[in-house]
Amino acid sequence: MRLLYLLSLLVPVVLSNPELTTSQGRLRGRVLNSRNGRKYFAFNSIPYGQPPVANLRFMPPLPAKNWTGTLDATKASPICYQWDYAKSIAKGQEDCLYLNVYTPKISNLSLPVMIYIYGGGFKVGDAGPAESSQYFMDEDVVLVIPNYRLDRLGFFSLEDEIIPGNMGLKDQALALEWVRKEITAFGGNPDLITVFGNSAGGASAHYLCSAPRLSGQIKGCISQSGVGGAAAWALSRPGEARAAGLKIVKALGCPKNEILSCLQHKSAEEVSDVTLIPANEKGARPTPVIEPPSDHAIITSWPPKKNDFPWIAGTTADEGMLFTGPFEFNLTNRTFSEDEYIQYFKTQIRDTLRLKNQSDVVERIFDRFTTREPNLILAGRKFGTEAFFLYPTLEALKHHNGPKYFYIFDYIGGPSYYEILLNKNLNITGVSHHDDFPYLFYMPNKFKPEGWPGPKDILVSQTLIKIWVAFAKEQSPGKTLPQWKTFEDKTYLEIGNDGFNTKKLNEFKDVYNFWKGII
Template identity: 30%
Template sequence: MLKLCLLLSLFVAVYGQSRPIVTTTGGQVQGMELSTGLLQPNFFAFKGIPFAEPPVGNLRFRNPVPHRGWSGVLDGAEHRPICPSTGWFGLEIGGEEDCLFLNVYTPSLSGNRAVMVWIHGGAFTGGSGDSWIYGPDFLVNDGVVVVTFNYRLGVLGFLATGDTAAQGNYAMKDMVEALRWVRNNIARFGGNPNAITVFGESAGGVAVHYLMLSQMGLNLFQRAISQSGTALNPWAFQPNPRAQAENLGRKLGISWSSTQNLVDQLRARPFQQLVDAQSGWADLEVPRGLTSFEWAPNVEPANSLEPRFLTNDPATLMRSGNFLQLPAIIGYTDVESLFMVHEDRIDNTAMGQFATNPYFYVPRSFNLNPLTQQTQVNQVAQTFRSIYFNGQHPHQGIVFNYTQFMTDHHFTFGIDRTVRYHAPRQTQPIYYYKFSMDGSLNMIKRLLFLPDFPGAVHADDLFHLFQVASFPVPILPGNIALTVRRRMVRMWVNFALTGNPTPVTDSLITARWERYTNANQEFMDIGENLIPSRVPHGGRLEPWHNFQNQFAPW
């Protein structure tokens, strides 16, 4: 009998004690009560809530339409289909076009708690908001309401023709529609609609930054956290979307008489044909990741038929100060592009090509012509070879140096540039960080067979915020990684609550995180300890900024 009681108690703890029903603007939804552990309070999960009409048929390649609602009680016990994905990295391949769903996790259905809305990454072509990878347990335990959601990916989220046929940025507008739903409904789940923080990583971090640059985001959120991505990363903005649309048409064997005719034909094709025609990582030109992703945000034409999300390029918007004035946390992991160790295995000519093409060293944002500005190109190449490779060309013997160069090229220069633009143009604080923790929760390093290299690779920080069910990690009490996770969760929640990640210091939050200024370049080094620091990478990024100012100021 005792064993039976214990089993029943375990069943209740895992599978829920009640099935509460909440009435939303679309109808009623029934959630589940879940446990985050024997010593932790239970929380409520409401999964698979539709926030927009299925973007199918005539609604494909158009702005999202608010969901019209449903009759009866919607069962919110399980996630619903993810959006169609190419699965670049072998994750979540598949999906359905009817995929615009969100998930709400709350400590209580009463109260007025701060809300944290997560935007998943995945190179704009993969991922979802499902809890198998973004389990909200740690954040909910610290007292906030957490919302995750899906948005259209790849060609379905970003096809554009540069004219009225297809204006693009449907994925970004899906995010706006999800935030509108949150604003209008979250109070019914115990959340405060006037205390919403959007946060995201990689393409999700880029998306957070774009939401700050768009007037569509006005009054939808009050704080922002961009992890490992902003709109100035070289892969995060598509300057020539029409070329991508036409290339897709050619891949599919389509002939067209106008951009409208092309879009009409693409709208009529099965979605899987469009998704299968997208490029993968191995298809990108060498050096990979230094040019725009095929499907990424773009500037929409002034004569667009529907409301526009992005009205100008990111640098212009930032220089003008035409962005939402919000407190923000912005940062990166210290060896973001450590995964580039493996590029030589994908293409063993990649690093060797640097020896014959100095233009490989030059960011596209410098706007240098390799034919007519060879002197300037050589100047950049020589400078970066000196900084990163001791004057040599990259090769297997100095592969870690290669990944440091790629880290700055892929991520940190654009992120640093973003911080320098925002800080003097807004009254609200910017909190800048480098995540350098290297421990038991750096699971991406282990997944990519990179544990012998120091530092935190791209997405290693995620395991310090979320319960990732797909990577169960047995960690003994006392492991420093658990302390770092508690600390990072607490700082992110502090920011959601107060707009300051370290309003007080104590045994967990051991240092005060100062706001960034261009004069002092303050940032927080988040490793085994919190170390307030200045000048990220010891000034390694300064030549990048100097060249940018010299050749193409933006």
Template identity: 30%
Template sequence: MNILNWIYPLFWKIISVQVQVEEGILEGEVVANQYGNPFFSFKGIPYAEPPLGDLRFKAPEPKNPWKGVRNAKVHASNCFHYELFTNNTEPTIGSEDCLYLNVYTPNIVPVHPLPVMVWIHGGGFISGSGDDNAYGPEYLIRKGVILVTLNYRLEILGFLSLDTEDIPGNAGMKDQVAALRWVKRNIRKFGGDPDNITIFGESAGGASVSFHVVSPMTKGLFKRAIMQSGTVTGWLPHTFRPREKAIRLAQDLGFYSNDLKEIYKFFINQPVENLYGKEVRLSYAASSKESPNFMNLFALVSETQFGDKERYYYGDAYDLVRNGMHEGVQIINGYTEDEGIIYFSAGVDVERLFDQANKFVELFVPLPFTRETPLTAQMEIGRRFREFYLKNDTASKDNLDDLLRYFNMELFSFSAVSMQKLVAKRVGDRSYLYKFTCKSELNMFSSATGLDGLFNYRPVTAHADDLGYLFPSSTTIDMKSNAFKMIDQLTTLWTNFAKYGDPTPDDSLGAKWLPFTSTNQEYLDIGEILVPKTFPDKEEIDFWESVFQEYLPQYVP
């Protein structure tokens, strides 16, 4: 008999529970779980000093100890952000004092330390938080793992770079590193195993996980990594001409100077209200193209060395995966079936998009070519891509799937498969690839972004639709329903990987997920049932690689 079966009623009477971490005492609580046993919840735990004043844009400082008992029953402030998929640029909530994490554990005194899963939220490095209104533990904690969620600085406050010692860039990623270091030091106090930590995330969070796999600052902080719809080999997570972008931002805010020190002083003294909800498009082509705002985000940069300060990321992404990836880290990486639906969100005028697709072949030029090839080459590249996807048809709602397939590849799918191919060439590294195709009432991205009318001709699995199978929404799901069966299936795969390094260690799920190899390119189709397959999206991948081989061969894995 599990001792917790009779201890839990006692905790319900106690309600509060205290844990001693390095910085002081935390008081959390026991929380009911309608999908399983109650769990211990500790929210709003500071993992670094607030990045205020001169710490704005800098790497976070370790948290100073506090006196007495700190209340850990409520979430702390989110980082300043705006809602990515609406036209509302007002922050929902936010503060510069926002470096907090949350720990949810099924048992603070287990017989054996529990596997730990650290979730890094997405949102285009623009929006989101680790709060349980979006990322609650109820599904995952049923599987005997500890869940940690966290906040990190976003957009300008988190990712502005002047390429100077004052604003080197990647502050938001260094926040994540500080959180991982805190977890490594303290998770044993919550019943966790500091030597069995899996980091996982989706979209910008998935890309973050992928960057951590190659960052010199994160070696030894985790054992496994799950990248959902985001990789270091993608193009969106890399800032194009970051210093120029920062200078343009200052100009947009009314400050004109080429003196980098003066520009830094300007930014450090700006009210925080001026440092979110800003979109900076550097080229005329980018300004004219009908595209969502996340295509021009503030994101990661390759850092310059300043004295003895740690650099989070530097070099070329493909080279780092080939030669700089952490040895022995096991990986799951994948994407959803209809990732490209996200392109039609975030302020895009769909009719204008159709018009541009029909008039200008440049709409079909993938991002690296727009930055690294001359216009004459771009015109030919765009012609080839439009012909491949649209043939001789006119872009419209009638053939929307053809345009969607292009955006699937440009935004996520091609870079995910490229990452797998690079990892597969490394001796001794094991990785798994998936394509997520589940369809149920849990798939809510299209309706949440007002696109359900546009994509009403078939069920879709859009970007972020996998989240509903990992984290609960406000709607209660019948545990006997088909939707909950898929929840149980995905959470079992993810937690098996966290526990054993193998998502299907036995035959209980009815399929064996084989590691990806260069020979067969194995992957798992995660739908209502699990279907092992080979060579994902082969025709499209082969075509993309052929064009890259001709013009930018460095992007061919």
């Protein structure tokens, strides 16, 4: 009896300081509560790659070294070096290749594993606070969220063997390799991994699942509001990154025969200086590129040769609000006349779609949206939705050979992207880019509308997560949503305020036919 009593005293200590051993060494995490009050284990700031600094900058990442003693895995991961656009300052650090692991149980359960790749235009983002995982931890799944290099430090490229680019994608691939090697210690199944992400994270997931060198390592893929290649923002055209990169090299005073060494000896601030090249110049914005074949390469051709994996891909209903928001919510610090906005609209069509002096095409695109919608800002919203998200997703799914499912997220209820950004209620009508995120991840210390989340919001969130986890387990929506048929059945799933409903895909026939051949 006395022994049982003593053991009972030890249980809270064990639960509050969970420890486990990986091949790298021992680590200590902590216990958190899920949305429904379930205890789960959080292990944060686990190194998966060596610091990509000095002679490792712009290079494929190397696996992290082992450690001695017990690693404190209770602290937040350091974020990767990036520009804080809200505060106009740099933040983060280059030593940032860490990941977070969340698991409902530390035992040999062989649970499905979901690796989340955050979005942010390949420029910003991080693995987030530990508490963000609490919604998924109501389910039997292991969640992994890695940091990866961003902006020039993650996607600078000369499109050659010296600096091929895609360092951020290679970081993600190394995180995948870490998961396959270590996840059994956290109760996960290394042969049942789904990669998913939002925006640039959705495109990244698509790239990883399509990479020949990762063949057989990933069971399924979920791309939310972002796919690889077909979207103009997700892949540089051949030659663009190199041309822009050489201008940056010249601006930094690096000799042609010592480019890599020179760049590796510059500070992160110098390399990332936004004034080195005009922002509107082709290739100025670092993104994934098609790179020369190598043992580390992720994208060596596009469209991909490997495209038979199970895949869920979808968008929100009003993705284009991401681009029109500054005008809709008066964030430009100036007033635009109608003529000025029309000129801006046409310039954006030409530059963002990379149309070379095709004024007739620009006018055709402009007329398509302004004749249907007299409000120029709403017309711009629809343009952004179709051109950068809806059509690219439909095009990618059309040519995908594996099991595929398409959805539209059109549920209004939670905080919208710009409300979170500005920390206030904007009475938004529409579902913007990123508006599905609060239904998947808890967002502490962020703006919440009055009454959020209500019972209906919670139900949508729980159902969406159950579908995602069912896909991770079975590579299909499974019994959770049997009415969701594949893309081949010419149907899609609409997630709206009246529920989860199957709709006919031919609603988008006009969209597909218009953009085919333009993008």
